[in-house]
Amino acid sequence: MLTPTEEAALLATLERLKREPSIRYAEVRFVSEKSERLRVRDGRPEQASTGASRGVGIRVLARTWGFACTPELTPQALDVAATRAVRIAAASSMLAREPTPFPAQPAVRGTYETRVVRDPFTVPLDEKMRALEAPVRALLRGGKPIVSADAWMEWVRLEKRLLTTEGTDTTQRFTYGGAGMQVFALGDDGVSQRRSYPTWQGSEGFQAGYERIAALDLMGHTDEIRDEAIGLLSAPACPEGPHDLILDASQVALQIHESCGHPTELDRALGSEISLAGGSFMQPGMLGKLRYGADIVDIVADSTSPGGMGTFGWDDEGSAAGVHPLIERGTFVDYLSSRETAAGLGRSSTGTMRADGWNRPPLIRMVNVSLQPRAGTLDDLIADTQDGIFMLVDKSWSIDDLRLNFQFSCEVAWEIKHGKKTRLLRDPRYTGITNEFWRSCDAICGESEWKLFGISTCGKGDPMQIMQVGHGAAPARFKQVAVGNTGRT
């Protein structure tokens, strides 16, 4: 990944930063990213793109932070970038009323690598394209009312070397992937319906190799989503009003993402993310007190989950991966945090600082924020529901700047009467207030229904950074939720 000359230049830059009198701490982070994005739409290749990105980000701490970067790994370019970072920190420090807290941490050294059975970057391009063309052909079979279908595949190989003035030196190599498909049916009234598999685009990711494509079995699910898309055209709209609501595992994953993952980011809670994302209703004074959810709700931040998009060895400031409960038996107990933010609360970092590439500074990002499974199957849960709505696969998402008032719509829903799925419902949506919603959770399915989803498009920061994060979830039931349809209210 690094040539010996480049490695020597990185080490020399670190040594130079150690000698800077104004600098209390510095990171030199090399990042190399290789990517491949393929998409077939309606039988045509819509995207067949490879990418390579390589460079170094330098973050330094005087009284406060400075960051600069370079795509060049020459001694001269690295020296210029280090000088810029120091100069920025010096300029910013003139305004700092107090030095930024940043407790020292023991140096760590080691390597991490994704377990890959078949390297996706060695799989022939025509084999990958065939794996996408076949399901698209199957989805389009029969013509109208099906009007469009597409399938996609994405691979990222990310290599990182982190060197810090504390002596940390870690090397990590990640392989991320994702694949899926969607189909559109158009009714005579000009209104279209979409169905996707395995879930909505952007949340089907994983950390593994090409072996996961066969396990996804796109071909085995074409009939199901095609038939449902057509069925939705004539289905009745989801009824309005309070109903017991069952969410499939993928929708629970998104619910966790928006209403637990983001509000437990400590930088948000403290006010550092106002310029894009907003704050958080989960304030430090509520730790250990806030009844976030029902007793059966346990949510953990786990950066060690095998195959998770939020799994790693160390974060981008040298904190080790670990497992940290965020919600314990319904009570809010911890944050996703960094060394700086955790210090302000007298706590230790939960190890969540990651940057989107070499030209961005690290931010607190979700790892694998997962709802712990309880017991039973989805069939058991449906059988136990007298009168309810079962919603699957997200279609739209929206939540307020404190992460309280949310509204999601899904691709499809089923009416449940007397323990059975009775009829398809179109345009379902549900809305609520985060803590009221999680307090209404009265059942979570067990281990056999629990899946680890990967979101590859989580946006945060200003300028925007995109990050891979994970969510483990099982289908769950929520009592008397406000549901409706996406028509005008």
Place this chain on the structure above:
Amino acid sequence: MTGVELLALAKDALARAGAAHAEVFITQRQRGCARFACGELAQHMDLDEPLAVVRVASGSRIAEAQTTSLHPSAIADVIAHAATAAPLLPQTEGFPGFAPRGGVTAAPKRFAEDTAAATPELRTDMLAKVLTKVRAAGLVAAGMLESQRASYAVATTEGCARSHDETMASFKVWALETPGAGGAAGYGGHMHRSIAALDMDEETDRAIRMCALGKNPMELDAGQYDVVLEPAAMAELLEWLSAIAFGAPEVEQGGSPMRLGERITGESVTLAEDATLDDEAFGFGAPFDREGTVRRPIPLIERGVARNILYDRTYAARAGVTSTGSAQLGETGGAGGIGTSNMRMSGGQAANVDELIAGIDRGLYVCRLHYVNGFLETPRAVMTGLTRDGCFLVEHGKISRAVGNMRFTDSLLEGLARSDGMTKERRAIPTWWSAGGCVVAPAVRMRAFAFNGKSQRALVG
């Protein structure tokens, strides 16, 4: 590097690689971002964003490759890589070839030396006054000051050669009752090609004023309310409309509300894509797209009637029309979609926002929106989202008091069909999905807009 230097680099790489049919798009952005929060300058960064994206065609089989290394040999390498991949791909129906040599068009001047030369010390000095002013008001400051220099170039083996240089300075400021726990918030923002021209004082004053006005909000029940949306709120809805409506692929998939030649919204609504204007307040972004097609003014909606959709070269060839210069890189820099870069909504006759408010007996005045999503029912442009940074009850033509944040769910096009007032003055709002470009919008009054929920202001643990 300047645009001319990037163009020379692109031509050099094409010559080195020797591919018969290839296109090279190069961009280089240098961004100085001073991000402040909790009343402190917390993240100050110099960001380099180099990118070369090449496409190589083997007949109508097209492969794309990109790199962040702007060395001629690195770009030639990715051309060679794409040339190897292209024959393995299926054919792209209707591919018309890469852009040919075009006539010389007068490029709008969008470069300000002061922004290009802005230093960390300058940004820090400019922000010192902002932080002091907000603190003196007993409030907490957050926001960002950015100075950006960007250059673009496109070259093809068919002779297309274009380049462009521009600068953009932008300032966003919040004055907050609490750092991150909610409470009243006021916002101000301005973008200009010259950093010296940013109205930072005025925008900071506005944020402080709106925050003071927003204290002690009342709760309002869900329901239909007449509403006045500030330009920043309107721009966010228009960005979503752009995402679901105007691209040829969205129309092909049946999800777009654009039914060409039909009235789809109110007669007062005229919307165009126009990257050609040279005025200082509104001109941002490159005047050509990633394929080298010169962007030309495209009426999208005229007096409520759907007029045109947007194409790249391939979709245009399939439809038998000319590209509108709307090919875009994707969010991650890969092959992207088709969309707007400079959307401009025409203004109305109202002298100012107060005049729009004066025409409301009981309704809402909304400064900004948050987390809008337009995927609910795209053929009707049904959107949902929440108010943010100022939502006020209007009674008898005047702002009476602050209201807690409200959720709306309604069709934008149907809402605009009920619009009976817009300001003459418009503002340029930076797009948050992409660097460069903007949405120009007036303040708009709509009748009976549907609000279906409210936010809680505080929680009991």
